[in-house]
Amino acid sequence: MPFAVLLGPDDEGRRLDRIMRKLLPQLPLSAIHRLLRQGLVRLGGKRAQASSRVHGGELLELHVDLSPQDRPASRERGPEKSSLPPRGIPNPQILWEASGLLILNKPPGILVHGANSLDSWVQWYLSSKEALSPVFRSGPLHRLDRGTSGLIAFSTSLEGAQRFSEALRERRIHKRYLAILDGSIGGQEEWEDTLERDRNLKISRLGSTTGKRAYTRLWPLANNSKATLALLQIDTGRTHQIRVQAAAHGYPLLGDRKYGGSAFPGGPFLHAYEMEIPSRLIAQETIKLRAPVPQLFLREIESLFGEKISRMMVNTPPTDRWVGAIIE
Template identity: 30%
Template sequence: MKKRIEKSTNLDKYLKQIFFSKKDIHLLKMESRIKVNNKIINSDIFVNENDLLEIDVIKEEEIDKKPVFQDIKILYEDEFLLIVDKPAGIIIHSDGNKNNITLDSLVAGYYQSTNQKHRVLHVHRLDKETSGCILYCKQSYLISYFDNCIANNLIQRNYLALVSGTIDRAATIKKPIGKDRHINNKYRVSKTGKQAITFIRPLKQNSNSTLVKCSLQTGRTHQIRVHLQSIGHPVIGDTIYDGKRHNRLMLHSYQLSFVHPINNKQITVESKINYKTFNTE
């Protein structure tokens, strides 16, 4: 990672501004991974405008999840990032049941089979029943960058949902979401819940269902499912939230878009679906 200092300041202050944690700054210095104008820096110094900052974030680390060797679909990969296509019916990380295969364990298997040494660091999650794009960070020094992206809604996440009934216009659903106190692992619209905003736009109408694009401004658990139920159009296959029974939850994370932490380029990745199978008619 190379950056020109835009304004004179203290090095530590600048590193925090580009989203390195205090712990990471300390480790980067201890491991001699920071250079200013080609000189290794091990302490906080004053950096001047137009100084060249170089940070070596590429680091081999032991795989920290038990690997499972099974094919997974890779949507994007470089030295720093991995985006995989999660199938419906698989959880991201362990829920304590040793018999469950997780996406983390499949990624660990992929790393091992391709001779890569990285911790398994998923940036965000999807419900077990939801399919689509999941972003992994290969370099642990960059996870703070993605934590900031998630906290400030800087990763655009777009979904496709097949819902009951007819939706004929775009809408913004702005309703707070909280836990349902009576049913475990269920959420509901609640005045005392956390702010949640979902944008929806109809793409295709069938006789008794509508394919809609959903975009998140916030990322609450079950947000799309709760919001669509709240307007009378539950996701088909979502029996927790009054959806019609189907062989799967008809919710798919089809697109991720974000700024790459190293080259500052906009990365947009899509997970294609078969529209004929993503239908109930």
């Protein structure tokens, strides 16, 4: 039985054969080209070529019989949303939803990918919203480890994904983290290293010249003889960058046993606190989004560094106020 799919704004300008490969992943490319040659694919009511560029709002018709399980579902609108989110995933705080992006405050202890993950929650949340493409799927645009809390961006449109990813590659998006580290750090530090990834052991380490450059700046906010509360800015985005560089420079994250940190219940403490997004990417002006610090993190800050420091974090002030209060 023939079926039709209404293309959305995110499909604008894409090649028809690439759209069809997403819609019909069970068919080899040769079979898709055969359907096109036989005139069984219509775009806007007309025969189309593999190289045809599609337009949002066009109707794509496939005059071919497929089994029900092979038929792509039309996503002009999403399905009815389940009344319950994925099991075991607390509703994250939404900090931004516009311009093709959904930026959340990730709770600690939640996976970003996989079953019962933050990605599962995002798919549930978006399921009743109007789809911008029958083939586009929202997904995370960068990484956070399971134990790390704070800001993480998901795409809700192809354009949003492309613009954000390009800005990340060009290092126009600045990300700042809060961390508790082993040892007392008395002043600003800059770490520039080469990191390589051991995929078998699932760890990163300092590498040779064949690795990738990693650059991190650190400002201590409070310290004692055993630990330091620090603000860190990463100018590159390597896997486990803060964790491995902190350990390599003698200050592993408190509780990060994987990288040599001292044992500490509930650790490691790492929070993606602030994201600075350049003008004209999601708004006309530069935007600074800040994720409130989790209560568990605040309690440990108060326990280690005192109530005054903990209170300083509560109202999510911009980080430039903290940098001005560096330990002398």
